[in-house]
Amino acid sequence: MRSDNIKIYIYPMQFVLLWLFYGCSNFTDVDLPSSQLTSGTVFEEKSTANAAMLDVYSKIRESGILTGYTSGICSQLGLYADELQFYGASGTGLANYYNNSLLATDPQIAATWNSSFTQIYSANAVIEGLDRSKALPADFKQQLKGEALFVRALLHFYLLNLYGPVPYITSTDYKINSNAARMPEKIVYDLIEKDLEESINLLQKVYNGSYRVRPNKATAQTLLARVYLYSEKWEEASNMASAVLNQSDLYVWPTSLDLEFKKESKATIWQLMSNIEGANTYQGNVFIFIQGPPPSMALTENLVNAFSNGDLRKTKWLKAVSNGTVTWYHPYKYQEKSNTATSLEYPVVFRMAELYLIRAEARARAGDLIGAKQDLNKTRNLAGLGDTAAVEPAEIIDDVLTERRLEFFTEFGHRFFDLKRLGRLDKELSPLKPQWKTTNRLLPLPQSELTLNPNLSPQNAGY
Template structure:
């Protein structure tokens, strides 16, 4: 019943669900979420009456909202926080986090096994979200009970979800199967598609989402994507695919939409629910604050992770308030441990506290750094420095950077991305990979265990054994 409650809560400003609607939604989500292997899943039409799941605006909306609820509350797979989250695994693979767990040390030492359950969780959960998105897209195409305006919004959200998941799958695993339907007979032995093909489909989905989604948020919270959320992810994808002019253009469109988005000057308030810096957030499980707060905030000697000394040393300016506000230290008889304090509330299942923080997925500061990098790549250093200095000023560093050449400008951008986005959705890990810096920065930290092929995670054994057309990534 947990999923049901979260779905109701995340959209309480719009709908009041009847018991029949709740039962249909619960059945739909359980059938999608409990499948052992994504490519083995029978399509929902073979197991439930899809016309009832998409019977009206309320039930169709519930199917979409269920994905966001799972992302926020699922600590065992592709999610916003927890042991198998992209934030944690990416932080360990890069140089952000130090591991104290046997289950996590393989990521910090880059000795990941092909049967690692966390890798399997990331793969399986991301593909389950993609499967749900495909089911929604197909369902909306064949039912008549959903209004045109709702159908348009939900179709845009489903395409955004699919694009979001594929962005991370191709960045973590490289070439992966591209699944665009729920036909299990076709999908069960789907071969890999190239990262270029995955990116092309991701861009197509995001362009469609940009057109389909509403200008404003459909609730009074920032938890369901609108067109600006699609533009933001599109800007990131354009940056990763080196389409510099398009990356700058999309970032500017979001930055200039000041009616909705402005940087929060008080660093303590950036990650509050519905902050003006938030472009897309996830609602935590009912009655709790974020899984990130529960995971990162230390109250005792760490058993999972702490921040790495290498990250702490990167803050070379004593006036940088990001170190003062977003990082805290625990001292006890066993030692001194620094931890991420972007989220201020450590969730406890024993104590009900007011929900004041939502999980941040995309925020405005990243868009400034995307535009800065895109401009620098185009040789437009002065506009790039303007965005860099906006981020630095917000951090309390009043002296602007000036007079940099394009290479120096890019180095400063990479530094600011590291200091601004640490422990958020694996940004540092993905940045090291896409800039080809992983093979120079990480070997001195990882030691002899590092191989150049470690920039990609292994395809899970479970998938390799089941799908005769899947080939393991090099180095595993």
């Protein structure tokens, strides 16, 4: 593994100062000129400019929406929807997610919001620093800017789908950011698409470094395919998914479920690298338990029973734990709970299976039923199941959605977001969750942010 990909924190003092700037507690409180972030040698030397971008990935992995900790959406939305059952202490942040009883004053709501905008601020600082730099090579600047634009689009995508209308932050200027207003969802999606299109033009096909931990062109294309799906642009979603899947020299469909989440998997499109060699995923650390009862959470009976007989995902990606009387199941996609001599698993954000199921749904909705079934059967067959028996478009779409549930459980909120975008949250969750309300489709905006910036008003309905 390249040394510049793992030695994130051992750089000159000017980068340490840069990192301290990024450590703000909230995205409106950075009130020093952004030139202080982009002056000096930070964006005059490749090593420190690269370190600035690597620090963004470190923040994403360690905190906020995409962390594998319990403070990320793998756990939070798994509990909020119908994937995970909570066994921890009542009155805690995770309990509030599980009980669908979140408040605008809950600390975890503010933490998710603030960490996300801090990460966006960091990406914007990289973009501005690169744009000002006259010393860095053009191709190097293009690569880093493409990565930063992708990150900015990615984080706004998740914020939009969690909170509804949000500001789209493209600057490090606190005077602008502290008064930013929420934008309609259509405008936010347009800005996400714009950033991704520019990112695609800047990024290269080949990966920068080992193990697919730096976004390449296909990474941005994968997110754009998802954005098109969520925006019901079926032809665009299908074409963008094909643009990645057709790269058979880079992406290879696995022959076994055992290989899907190993760091060397050729089905991975983008994953987050560990900060230190030997560390594995936070998902493995959080989800795996050795004896019952579960210390924090386990898979719901509803999800476990959704797997049909013969589905290898139930035997490969679920692990049973019994005390002799009761049996619980935990996610076992990531199988390393602790550190190992060398890192064996990295958290996978994008993989080929998503593109096949994006294209399957898009094709079915556009009338290409044969193509849709072919794509749907890719994940079914790998799981040991036969071809789908669906015939009518609605049947195929239902099969795709079932497949997405079984394929992506506890992966960055796919289940919740699918039910939300399709208007099925009430139908699926009301029978299972006594406190579920229609307004739970959006999280509350942090009250602390509404107080600081009235332009974020009104609060989401129900809070």
